[in-house]
Amino acid sequence: MADLAPLPDAVNAAALFDLPRAPETCRIVVAMSGGVDSSVVAALAAQTGAEVIGITLQLYDYGAATGRKGACCAGDDIRDARAVADRLGIAHYVFDHESAFREDVVETFADEYLAGRTPIPCIRCNMGPKFTDLLRMARELGADCLATGHYVRRTRGADGPELHRAQDASRDQSYFLYATTAPQLDFLRFPLGGLPKTEVRRLAEEFGLKVAAKPDSQDICFVPDGDYAKIVKAMRPEGARGGAIVHAASGERLGDHAGIVHFTVGQRRGLEIGGQPEPLYVVALDAGSAEVRVGPKRMLAVGAAHLVETNRIGPLPEGVPLTAKVRSLARPVPVTLHGSPGDGAPATIRFAAPEYGVAPGQAAVIYAGERVVGGGWIDRTEPA
Structure with a gap:
């Protein structure tokens, strides 16, 4: 491992990974996208003294379609991930997942738009290539855990690991991870969930990582210019x-x-x-x-949303008010839950006050306080 600056006293790298044994006997696999967040996770993992392996999935390289040579999980970002791994002195592997990503995520995205729905490909990606394929690879490599740069918190509850919103509410990504299963959560680690973004960038600078000032990705990775219709029509001409x-x-x-x-x-x-x-x-x-x-x-006022393909993380709480988010940037609003989400079973959430702009195809994520209870895809809505 390369010589890295010591961590501030407030940051205990080993504690961030909740390792089952002494760090020097453990192996951590880190999902490396080439951005600052996953790069800092790799550096923190290296600080623990555990063996660290970085994995990058090449999900696509649609340079001609998107108008730029590199994007998340393709081109320049893969080179950035490799450079970070070299700086840290850790192994780094790139796996080609372009065909699976196209079939599971991009084509589904196009088909959902054609059906008049509003898809969220980032959730589909987490459900497939990231938290299914990456976990399998990490286990095959004999890892004790898989660490990612998502801003969520994993805590230990009475019934096992729980998924909680990030401490920095402006960076919270729990909406995109509601479909995480209990076995996946048992193996996953999210070291950045208790850190603000400013601290993450400062750590990147202290570690000497070239991506310290790299801008965050603002758009869907395969639609970097924001023109969703162009991508859909290129794949499904009937969309015109x-x-x-x-x-x-x-x-x-x-x-x-x-x-x-x-x-x-x-x-x-x-x-x-x-x-x-x-x-x-x-x-x-x-x-x-x-x-x-x-x-x-x-x-646009909606009184209820009917959910399908639901998932639940841990037991449903008793006597605890529930809230739900129906868009990634929306604030959680009070709801009552009808039915028992989980294992794909249908369920319904009813809003305490009319909710606006609830679109079929989006996800509804249910919270009990800071804990993610679960959620599902919005299949249809009822007027308020």
């Missing part, structure tokens, strides 16, 4: 099928559109409809008729 923009209440045709892939529930911009007495929003998408249905904001 035009149709009518219709008022959801009166049925009046208000205009035309160039494909429902350009719209999502709750959207206001891009409708290009003038002369209306009040602002209009997308309230529903009908893939069969290629209709975009619009209406005033009050028509």
Whole structure:
């Protein structure tokens, strides 16, 4: 291992990984994307004295499609991950997962948009390539744990490991990890969950990592320019099928559109409809008729969301108020839960107050305080 600066007294590297034995007898596999977060995790792992192996999954290299040569898990980021591993003196392996990622994540993303839904590929990626394939690889390498750079906390509860929101609420990524299973959580480690991002960047500088000032990824990795429709139409040309923009209440045709892939529930911009007495929003998408249905904001009010493909992490709490997030950037809101999520069983959440912009295809994640109880995909909603 390369000589690294000593950690501040407030940071105990070994404690961050909750290792089952003395660190020098353990092996830690780190998922390395080439960004600052996973690079710092690798450096912290090296500080424990355990044997550390970095793994990077090459998920795609769509340079021509996205307009840039490198992106998350491809191109320049793989080179950055390798450079960090060299700096730390740890082994580093790259595995080609492009075909699996395309089939499990990218094609599902395109199909969901064609069906008039709003997909979240980052959750699909965590459910597949990251927390299934990477865990399998780590176990095959004889690892004691797999560590990632996600901002969530793993704590030990009375019934086993629990998943909690990150200490830094502005960085919390628990919404994207609700589908983590109990066996996966038992093997996973999230060393950054109790640290603010500023501290992570400072650690990267102290460790002498070239990625210390590297910008965070802001978009879906395979859509770095934010143009989702372009990717969908490239994969599914039928996504360019035009149709009518219709008022959801009166049925009046208000205009035309160039494909429902350009719209999502709750959207206001891009409708290009003038002369209306009040602002209009997308309230529903009908893939069969290629209709975009619009209406005033009050028509977006949702009273309940029906969930499918649910997962639960640990037992349901008794007598504890529940909250739910229905978008990654939304605040958790009070809900009541009907049914028992887990193992894919359907369940329903009812909102204490009308919730707006709840889109089928997104995820609803349920919390008991800071703990992630579970969640599922939103299949359909009920008006408030």
